[in-house]
Amino acid sequence: MPGIKDRVAIVGMGCTKFGELWDKSYKDLMVDACYEAFEDAGIEPKDIQAAWYGSRESGFTGSHLANALKLEYIPITRVENFCAGGTDTFRNACYGVASGVYDIALACGVEKLKDHLSGFSMYITDPFDRSMVEWDLPPVSQFAQLANRYFYHYGLSYEEGKRILAKIAVKNHHNGTMSPKAQFQREVTLEQVVNAPMISYPLGLLDACGLSDGGAAAIVTTPEIASSMRKDYILVKGLGMANGGGQGKLQPEYDFIHIPETVAAGKTAYQEAGITNPRQEIDVAIVHDCFTITELLIYEDLGFSPRGKAPDDVEAGTFTLDGELPVNTDGGLKCFGHPLSASGLRMIYEIYKQLQGKAGARQVKTADIGLTHNVGGVCGYFNCAVAIFGRPD
């Protein structure tokens, strides 16, 4: 398999402000995200030959995107892959270009969660059935299970565990203050995070990201075409994805202290990109911090930290903006909220800007290789996507 490395380039990206956008419809978000991308790439909507549209709650066919942008009878596929939908949408557009069928393709992810009373119109029930006997609770309890087992496995007391997780929230909120498109742009203190009201033990309100509306878009093409359009295009270096098949729910061997889907998706992406030492080789990573515990596990699952040592790296400041490997430089889901299918493309937007050196106050010093990571679903049933990007040599 030749893999995706250096076969697809991003030539334009757009991202809306994320937040409770009461005055915006999901079609407004499509227009805002895509037109920023068109302008950035210097192309017209009519130049798009095929599109992929990611959403879980906002528009069930590709035609919604065609209607918003007035795309004229081009193929548009709607992608749904829960929290990883954004990256998967992008991934499919890349394959459209890499296959040689399309020269220029659009990937757009939009989610209008705040039109629904509880954010999602459906809770994550029934990976197995329709008779409604499974948990019917918001996602936090899935991730709280990971936190409780992680604490138990590594002998962390509630106070020790909470403090480690809180440091991740404090870091991301600090980065968010430099992120004009973020939902939250304010600092939080360790004490505020630790003492926030409990949502699902042991995770409190400030261990969780918010629910928000938002949209982001990317225009992809071949490196040849890209080089004729702009100098600072960004290359796709690796794309990995893995879907869990309930193994962790069915097999007692699953340990709840790692997410095997993240490990598998990371492995594929690293192989494609030729990365053997992620901690050394990756300069900046935007990962799926839906809850603080998720980011902690990602450090280990993506090989940034050895198993069981992520807390030490958190204490050492490894992942802060001026640390060894800055993670969630834009504030992450913690500050952007998580409009499901938009998040993956929002993450790519940040890596795109970092690699172009256009990330403003939050710009990292060296940004040659960047990574994004999306994970969603329920324990044992996650779907995860990892993407790696680099600059043209």
Add this chain to the structure above:
Amino acid sequence: MVGITSYGAYIPLFRLSREAIAKAGRGEKAICSFDEDSMTMAVAAASDCLNGIDCRTVDGLYFASTTSPYKEKLGAATVAMAADLRRDIITADFANSLRAGTAAFKSAIDAVKAGSAKQVMVTAADCRLGTPGSAFEQNCGDGAGALLIGDTDVAVTVEASYSVYNEMIDVWRADGDTFIRSWEDRFTLTHGYLEVVGEAVSGLMQKFNFSPGDFAKVVFYSPDARRYAELARSLGFDAKTQLQDSLFAVMGNTGAAYPIMLLVAALEEAKAGDRILLASYGNGSDAFVLKVTEQIEEIRDRRGMKGHLASKRLTTDYKKYLIWRGILPQETIPGPVGFLSAPAAWREREANFRLHGVKCQVCGTVQFPPQRVCTKCHSKDQFETYRLSDKKARIFTFAMDYVSPAPELPTVTTTIDFEGGGRMECYMTDREVEQVKPGLSVEMSFRKLFVKDGVHNYFWKSIPLRT
């Protein structure tokens, strides 16, 4: 020889202090948790009764209650499924009367005597509601009893029975009513309870030549603690030595299940050769003469009445009780969104009601819910049925949701690993927050998840081992 071959009982973990209802209240009453009802209690009593008995040998199940969750839909079918009984058996609901429990008992005896069944399980359960603040509310407790009737290895023989009926308006609840009503009790007790039970017991003793001295124990249904002793004395029994403790102070009047449960309590103390008199009440009375055999010693290993009475959690939170019973409205729970699919529930009935998983015949991996392709060795369609409802398990990990509206916060969810294999994700109930941690031993309990569009959706939850 036909009689009782096994017994079992179920009393919910929670007890409400009667003082919480009104200052003058004394003692406590057993109350269903928010996710329990007559059906779930009947399942628990049936399981207790079947301890050590092959559930496939049962040829019938009767469900007796005045508080079945449905007006039209067979409760016995649900109870039989959850108790993992065969499908080619007799099932029937006995309803609308406080005598439903003994009517089912009599019917089961007759079925076995007639030879139409070898073993019939009688379950009786009730959770009746009195108007807030009423004497009924003080008196009524929740619980269930179960008796297995058969003709071999009989532990308690049925020597004689006698029934009377009585048309009167004394205690009633019309279709659509939530609370029980009654006429003035000096009338209802005089010409109802005392007179009619008296008539049945005297009739029984007269017809079959028994006298009060022949009985080691007498067990009556009783509307309250006082009339119980009064009835016994009026019939010539010694209330101090012969009368079974009414358990009124610690449990309350459990309706149609009450005489069955008191009988179980009496049997727990009985010795071979003891003769027991049992009489129910409810627009008439069914009276029985029972005799205990040596076999009673073989069926002691049950939680029964004693075990369940000892295992309790007392609450003084009257408001919580009113919310649990649906008397006080609660903030709406924003889910489950969508609809429950009857075809899906039907397809998954073996998993949902019997808690049947599968065991791979190739690699031996136990899996719940049942799969087509093995999660481990990927063999296709090579599974045998594997029951999990009777297995103990341990918590592997858990979560406690403090924000989603629920009758009891936090909502605890668990991932549990069963002894002998199998993992399951399920809600946990009847728990103390402090005890929920990895490693805790749990057992499975059949509970109600929610009611939507008139459908009561039941499934299994984990509970801490009830000791």
